[in-house]
Amino acid sequence: MSRQAPTLEDVAREAGVSRATVSRVINGVRNVDPGIQEVVRQAVERTGYAPNRAARSLVTRRTQTVALIVSGAGDTSEGEQSAFTARVFADPFFGRVVAGVVGYLRPRSMHPLLMFAESPEARQQVLSDLRQGSADGALVVSTHADDPMPALLADAGVPAVLFARPSRPVPLSYVDLAHRDGARQAAEHLLKRGCRRIVTVTGPLGVGASQDRLAGFRDTMARSGHPYVPVAEGGFTLDSGMAAMSGLLAEHPDVDGVFAANDLMAQGACQVLRERGRRVPDDVAVVGFDDSSVAATCRPALTTVRQPVEEMASTMAALLDEHIQGLRTDPTSVIFDPELVVRESA
Amino acid sequence: MSRQAPTLEDVAREAGVSRATVSRVINGVRNVDPGIQEVVRQAVERTGYAPNRAARSLVTRRTQTVALIVSGAGDTSEGEQSAFTARVFADPFFGRVVAGVVGYLRPRSMHPLLMFAESPEARQQVLSDLRQGSADGALVVSTHADDPMPALLADAGVPAVLFARPSRPVPLSYVDLAHRDGARQAAEHLLKRGCRRIVTVTGPLGVGASQDRLAGFRDTMARSGHPYVPVAEGGFTLDSGMAAMSGLLAEHPDVDGVFAANDLMAQGACQVLRERGRRVPDDVAVVGFDDSSVAATCRPALTTVRQPVEEMASTMAALLDEHIQGLRTDPTSVIFDPELVVRESA
DNA sequence: CTGAAAGCGCTAACAG
DNA sequence: CTGTTAGCGCTTTCAG
Numbered sequence: 100m101s102r103q104a105p106t107l108e109d110v111a112r113e114a115g116v117s118r119a120t121v122s123r124v125i126n127g128v129r130n131v132d133p134g135i136q137e138v139v140r141q142a143v144e145r146t147g148y149a150p151n152r153a154a155r156s157l158v159t160r161r162t163q164t165v166a167l168i169v170s171g172a173g174d175t176s177e178g179e180q181s182a183f184t185a186r187v188f189a190d191p192f193f194g195r196v197v198a199g200v201v202g203y204l205r206p207r208s209m210h211p212l213l214m215f216a217e218s219p220e221a222r223q224q225v226l227s228d229l230r231q232g233s234a235d236g237a238l239v240v241s242t243h244a245d246d247p248m249p250a251l252l253a254d255a256g257v258p259a260v261l262f263a264r265p266s267r268p269v270p271l272s273y274v275d276l277a278h279r280d281g282a283r284q285a286a287e288h289l290l291k292r293g294c295r296r297i298v299t300v301t302g303p304l305g306v307g308a309s310q311d312r313l314a315g316f317r318d319t320m321a322r323s324g325h326p327y328v329p330v331a332e333g334g335f336t337l338d339s340g341m342a343a344m345s346g347l348l349a350e351h352p353d354v355d356g357v358f359a360a361n362d363l364m365a366q367g368a369c370q371v372l373r374e375r376g377r378r379v380p381d382d383v384a385v386v387g388f389d390d391s392s393v394a395a396t397c398r399p400a401l402t403t404v405r406q407p408v409e410e411m412a413s414t415m416a417a418l419l420d421e422h423i424q425g426l427r428t429d430p431t432s433v434i435f436d437p438e439l440v441v442r443e444s445a
Numbered sequence: 446m447s448r449q450a451p452t453l454e455d456v457a458r459e460a461g462v463s464r465a466t467v468s469r470v471i472n473g474v475r476n477v478d479p480g481i482q483e484v485v486r487q488a489v490e491r492t493g494y495a496p497n498r499a500a501r502s503l504v505t506r507r508t509q510t511v512a513l514i515v516s517g518a519g520d521t522s523e524g525e526q527s528a529f530t531a532r533v534f535a536d537p538f539f540g541r542v543v544a545g546v547v548g549y550l551r552p553r554s555m556h557p558l559l560m561f562a563e564s565p566e567a568r569q570q571v572l573s574d575l576r577q578g579s580a581d582g583a584l585v586v587s588t589h590a591d592d593p594m595p596a597l598l599a600d601a602g603v604p605a606v607l608f609a610r611p612s613r614p615v616p617l618s619y620v621d622l623a624h625r626d627g628a629r630q631a632a633e634h635l636l637k638r639g640c641r642r643i644v645t646v647t648g649p650l651g652v653g654a655s656q657d658r659l660a661g662f663r664d665t666m667a668r669s670g671h672p673y674v675p676v677a678e679g680g681f682t683l684d685s686g687m688a689a690m691s692g693l694l695a696e697h698p699d700v701d702g703v704f705a706a707n708d709l710m711a712q713g714a715c716q717v718l719r720e721r722g723r724r725v726p727d728d729v730a731v732v733g734f735d736d737s738s739v740a741a742t743c744r745p746a747l748t749t750v751r752q753p754v755e756e757m758a759s760t761m762a763a764l765l766d767e768h769i770q771g772l773r774t775d776p777t778s779v780i781f782d783p784e785l786v787v788r789e790s791a
Numbered sequence: 792c793t794g795a796a797a798g799c800g801c802t803a804a805c806a807g
Numbered sequence: 808c809t810g811t812t813a814g815c816g817c818t819t820t821c822a823g
Contacts, residue, residue, distance in 0.1 A: 106816055108816080120793060130793090150577055153508065153815080154815070156498075156817090157499040158799050158819080162499065184543055185541055185738055186738075188534060215547060224554070230450070233510075337739075338739075374720075393683075396682075398687070409527055453800065454800080466808090472802085477809085497799085499799080501801055505801085
């Protein structure tokens with residue numbers, strides 16, 4: 100980045116061949132004499148050549164970059180970007196998404212470009228950036244069920260894949276989890292354990308996953324003769340889990356089982372229960388959701404429903420790649436199966 | 446992204462002017478007749494033109510993108526990228542960094558390109574990507590004091606700015622906090638409160654900030670006649686904070702003050718203390734560090750030393766921008782002042 | 792199997 | 808104030 104970077108021309112001169120040949124060697128195109136290939140490789144080495152991305156992009160029409168869009172609902176006012184960002188990252192879930200995405204992209208020397216779409220202005224920005232060719236496609240993680248971003252992307256013809264099914268049909272591929280099935284497993288585990296006075300702490304009900312987990316849980320409970328399940332809504336945070344549990348405990352002091360819609364809230368519930376003199380799992384069994392990193396490390400270790408976030412995220416990236424390359428044209432969906440992980444809390 | 450995107454040529458034809466003129470209007474260069482300006486603007490509107498980023502980059506030699514490098518020590522084995530990523534994002538600190546960075550970049554229509562440098566291979570990848578011109582410069586957040594990435598970047602001549610002073614001198618600008626001073630404030634607050642049996646939970650001692658906070662705390666304590674302060678090392682996580690506090694409590698049951706090197710650990714300490722029947726702050730006062738989002742929301746609300754992470758991060762981005770634009774050539778450093786925020790825990 | 796030549800879409804002198 | 812003219816560095820036909 101200091102002195103003038105060597106170009107293909109320089110390497111070609113050094114190797115005594117044409118630019119085209121050097122280009123072929125670098126891009127691994129066959130039909131190049133092995134001897135010349137070696138000569139070129141050495142010339143590249145000597146000159147310290149690195150292909151210029153912009154020039155390459157200009158002709159290939161590909162940036163080797165995908166946008167990772169973190170998208171909120173339409174009502175966040177401008178200027179709250181900072182708070183929005185902080186909130187998103189506070190959830191261990193997002194880190195796992197990034198890990199999965201990078202796991203797929205990196206071996207292919209692609210990178211995620213971070214974008215936030217928490218307001219109408221921000222969404223237009225994102226759209227405009229994408230149409231300028233800042234990225235070859237977009238991976239969208241929405242924090243709300245009624246996020247307008249997916250539809251905007253679809254209308255703009257930008258290749259995009261979503262994490263989680265959009266609330267309204269949008270012609271885009273997505274990956275998701277069988278949330279209801281996961282909630283069913285949690286309910287069955289609690290029931291099998293002998294719990295009879297079961298309550299649940301849901302995630303924010305504006306999120307599809309929260310709704311599905313609650314629905315799946317209620318269904319299973321109802322089928323087992325428990326038509327009524329006390330519910331408290333949380334916000335997927337530790338504190339909200341504590342608050343929700345406090346409320347439930349006040350109204351139902353005899354509770355003996357809790358299903359929390361994510362691990363952070365389950366952890367919060369455990370803490371409140373212990374503060375109020377309940378032993379977990381002896382007096383009250385607690386089941387979480389996600390199997391995030393805290394689940395295994397907190398005390399007591401959380402029994403939870405595993406969501407393979409990393410795998411889902413890397414699949415999301417793989418799908419996008421297929422769309423970008425034109426290998427896949429019609430939207431598809433890949434639904435992952437949750438799995439109960441039994442530890443100490445239930 | 447579906448049909449052929451319109452080019453400058455198309456807009457020029459539509460407006461009945463030359464490409465150059467359109468370019469001038471779009472880039473806001475003066476010396477263009479207001480009337481023509483309007484005509485061009487309309488032509489842009491009609492054609493739905495969006496400048497091609499690759500083409501522009503090729504000539505301006507600028508991508509409007511900066512790499513946000515999360516960098517670990519040299520010993521992480523390949524394949525652990527996923528765990529590394531998850532760990533990094535689990536810390537609320539990182540979200541604040543991103544928020545600050547984006548806060549600076551977005552108004553300038555720039556974006557952060559996420560890169561991880563947790564192994565030697567990954568570092569070479571990052572370096573190679575940067576030399577290809579994937580980004581105009583790099584913002585580096587290291588998880589360890591002896592991170593080799595800064596030096597590699599400096600050697601490669603890549604414009605870069607660091608978050609936190611590197612352990613060995615590297616000719617790069619950086620932003621940092623006066624950690625020792627923050628720790629001093631924490632110590633003074635505890636002492637002023639009347640605490641006499643004070644312990645501290647440090648961050649991982651491989652991190653410069655942890656070392657500085659510990660040193661500053663010890664210094665102040667020593668000057669106040671407390672030559673010995675029991676120490677337990679934590680890992681900046683809630684669990685590690687709980688574990689550290691448990692250990693300290695076992696050996697020093699009469700503790701009446703705790704300084705934890707970040708809020709997460711302070712929160713963990715509070716929980717352990719309450720579980721063991723200590724009231725916070727009545728029996729034991731607890732001071733955290735960072736003033737991250739949990740500090741205000743957890744119970745009891747944490748008295749803590751505020752680190753203005755967002756501001757530091759956006760300053761870091763601003764410095765990088767100056768370096769990229771050539772407005773600044775020599776490395777500089779900006780040190781921020783911490784500030785004690787008194788809430789409930791101490 | 793290799794080279795010559797034609798752009799990709801844009802900016803930036805340089806004339807006028 | 809506007810148009811003409813060169814490229815930026817690379818890939819990719821198309822000849823040979």
